[in-house]
Amino acid sequence: MESVLIFHNNQTNTHDIADKLRKNQFSEIELKSISNIKVYNPKALEAFIREEEIHDTNVFNTTGQPIKTMSGGEQKKAMLNYLVTQAPEVLILDNPFDHLDLASQEALKNRLEKLAEKSQIIVLASRKEDAPNFISKKYKVENDSLIPFEDSGNSETIHADIQIPEPIIHQTFEAPYLIQLKNVSVSYGEKHILKDINWNIKPGEFWQLIGPNGSGKTTILSMITGDNVKGYGQDLFLFGKKKGTGETVWELKEKIGYFTTALTQQFNGNNTTLEMVIGGFFDAVGLYNKATDLQKQIAFQWLKVINLENEINTRFRNLSLGKQRMVMIARAMVKHPLLLILDEPTTGLDDENAQLLVSFINKIAAESKTTILYVSHRKETGLQPDYNFTLQPTIHGSEGFIN
Numbered sequence: 001m002e003s004v005l006i007f008h009n010n011q012t013n014t015h016d017i018a019d020k021l022r023k024n025q026f027s028e029i030e031l032k033s034i035s036n037i038k039v040y041n042p043k044a045l046e047a048f049i050r051e052e053e054i055h056d057t058n059v060f061n062t063t064g065q066p067i068k069t070m071s072g073g074e075q076k077k078a079m080l081n082y083l084v085t086q087a088p089e090v091l092i093l094d095n096p097f098d099h100l101d102l103a104s105q106e107a108l109k110n111r112l113e114k115l116a117e118k119s120q121i122i123v124l125a126s127r128k129e130d131a132p133n134f135i136s137k138k139y140k141v142e143n144d145s146l147i148p149f150e151d152s153g154n155s156e157t158i159h160a161d162i163q164i165p166e167p168i169i170h171q172t173f174e175a176p177y178l179i180q181l182k183n184v185s186v187s188y189g190e191k192h193i194l195k196d197i198n199w200n201i202k203p204g205e206f207w208q209l210i211g212p213n214g215s216g217k218t219t220i221l222s223m224i225t226g227d228n229v230k231g232y233g234q235d236l237f238l239f240g241k242k243k244g245t246g247e248t249v250w251e252l253k254e255k256i257g258y259f260t261t262a263l264t265q266q267f268n269g270n271n272t273t274l275e276m277v278i279g280g281f282f283d284a285v286g287l288y289n290k291a292t293d294l295q296k297q298i299a300f301q302w303l304k305v306i307n308l309e310n311e312i313n314t315r316f317r318n319l320s321l322g323k324q325r326m327v328m329i330a331r332a333m334v335k336h337p338l339l340l341i342l343d344e345p346t347t348g349l350d351d352e353n354a355q356l357l358v359s360f361i362n363k364i365a366a367e368s369k370t371t372i373l374y375v376s377h378r379k380e381t382g383l384q385p386d387y388n389f390t391l392q393p394t395i396h397g398s399e400g401f402i403n
């Protein structure tokens, strides 16, 4: 039975597509079974985590670690492994490789290839590099229908010739290091996560923090941004001060622009695109009336850079996922914070939107003094960091390497 790959862009509601597949509503695809079907998607993962909590036991994974304490990638792998072991006749996977590190992607592709000898596998993917080898038919989603896939180039770009706007107030920082980690180690009970991490970040540098799933990337980020108690009592220096010695959360917020995909989902999307960017001056939404003309002008200029000057009055929720993320990054940048943290910003984006985002980040790095910390499990094509800080897991915890 043929395994199928379905490419989609960020306008596609993959949950609906998976649902239609499961109900056998696409005439292009002949399902091997209409009853023995399993689905992986974010909703199924949520239910999977809930199920384990209800049973209060490790039903689905054999590692002994409760799934809710696992990293995002580890949770995804636990569910995918469980589904492959079940060997359903039809397995529908919504972007299974996204958020997995390269080694895990390879391992999953090999397991799926074996499974494809007996089962029918249907993969939804937004990145071309995620296409597995064992696929015999490729489609793409267009207007909720499936059409045969043909590769086409990218069309949209950001405005290379429009400079990012200057801040109203230039934040300055004179000390040699913006962030310093000296022999930072973290463990959870017997489990060692980080081992003797030494890392100096100078003002204005552009770093990519990279490492496989579970290597401790989120742990380092949460120690820096403040909500991980493991950060206290360590030799971790932020903006020249030892972590936990005096700076309030608000002082940190003033200096750090933070982007996570979860943050985008926190907004209800009723505000316009322009209001969303203006909100970056206030760390709040709905304060458009408080904004000065200069703030409005700067926000508009940011939208020009990302080619959204004709969408200033569009409601945020009506923008595509890729555009929403660009707006959120512009919002995080309006004050030119000393530090911009970007946590897996391309997760879930299609090739075109991922490339747009990458060129926007390169532009910010080139035209601002903001220090950038870009966190990812994959080396994003085209991203131009000054340095990579790579976490490599060992049984004593991850070690860090600069390259």
Ligand SMILES: Nc1ncnc2c1ncn2[C@@H]1O[C@H](COP(=O)(O)OP(=O)(O)OP(=O)(O)O)[C@@H](O)[C@H]1O
Pocket (backbone or CB within 6 Å): 065, 069, 070, 071, 072, 073, 074, 099, 188, 191, 193, 211, 212, 213, 214, 215, 216, 217, 218, 219, 220, 377
């Ligand atoms: N409360 C906890 N108890 C036990 N282990 C934990 C706990 N919290 C986190 N961990 C472990 O710490 C390790 C590092 O997690 P972290 O989220 O920092 O990884 P990551 O590099 O961000 O992974 P990913 O790429 O999958 O997002 C993981 O192996 C995770 O299982």
